[in-house]
Amino acid sequence: MELHLAGKRALVTGGSKGIGRASAEVMAEEGCDVILVARDPAALEEAAVAVRARRQVRVEVIAADLSQQSEVERVAAAVGAIDILVNNAGSIPPGNLLAVDDATLRAAWDLKVFGFISLCRALYPVLKTRQGVVVNVIGAAGETFDPGYIAGVAGNAGLMAFTRALGRGAHGDGVRAVAINPGPVATARLERLLRHRAAAELGNADRWLELCKCMPYGRPAQPEEIGAAVAFLASPRSAYTNGTVLTINGGP
DSSP states (O other): OOOOOTTOEEEEETTTSHHHHHHHHHHHHTTOEEEEEESOHHHHHHHHHHHHHHSSOOEEEEEOOTTSHHHHHHHHHHHOSOSEEEEOOOOOOOBOTTTSOHHHHHHHHHHHTHHHHHHHHHHHHHHHHTTOEEEEEOOTHHHHOOTTBHHHHHHHHHHHHHHHHHHHHHGGGTOEEEEEEEOSBSSHHHHHHHHHHHHHHTSOGGGHHHHHTTSGGGSOBOHHHHHHHHHHHHSGGGTTOOSOEEEESOOO
8 A cells, every 4th residue: 555655754763673663664665754763873873774775765863862851852953844753762661569669660751751742742843834643652551551560551551641632632733643552562672571571470581482372373563563553654544543542462
């Protein structure tokens, strides 16, 4: 399906690996120029080479720590006009209420929660002039209420509500706001989470692959499967989709 993304410009945070990189690759295949933002300059350059290999589109990189408001403002000033904002940066550590202290929770939310919201705020005026789209890649934990991932559950649920509230008002400005809640995705972060769970449930972190057998289809999603959904929701093909949170978890 032609997504009509050619000539558009997308900013992808957490764009150096995983879902962010996969999303950028899919959009590049559709002819979309992309700007990749992440903390590690070397990883960004490696990702940029891979994205350019998909199609001859313009790929820019910005190394930034979006947990810092000054960095959010710097990125917003540097990117100029964009049509699509994909918020994907950040991860929240596992643990129950007593295991995650305030400092850990605040540091994680500064990037995953406040980073999403702050970048939306900083770039909304630009998106408004171009009838742009916000795609927040959040996470299915906000729907599962796992007490062993309580900081992630609360943060993700907050971002789900934020996306719905943003979308409810954005249509008046010609802007759309949507979100994706991926379930397990084959990334380095998933391995870390499964190792933590395997240590707690199976007594051995190295048995984490056994937990994948219990997933739908016996495997996690591939990053490209989520990236394809990001590209579709960001495209004019999905022009009437707004304030929606799409769960992609294999249907457990």
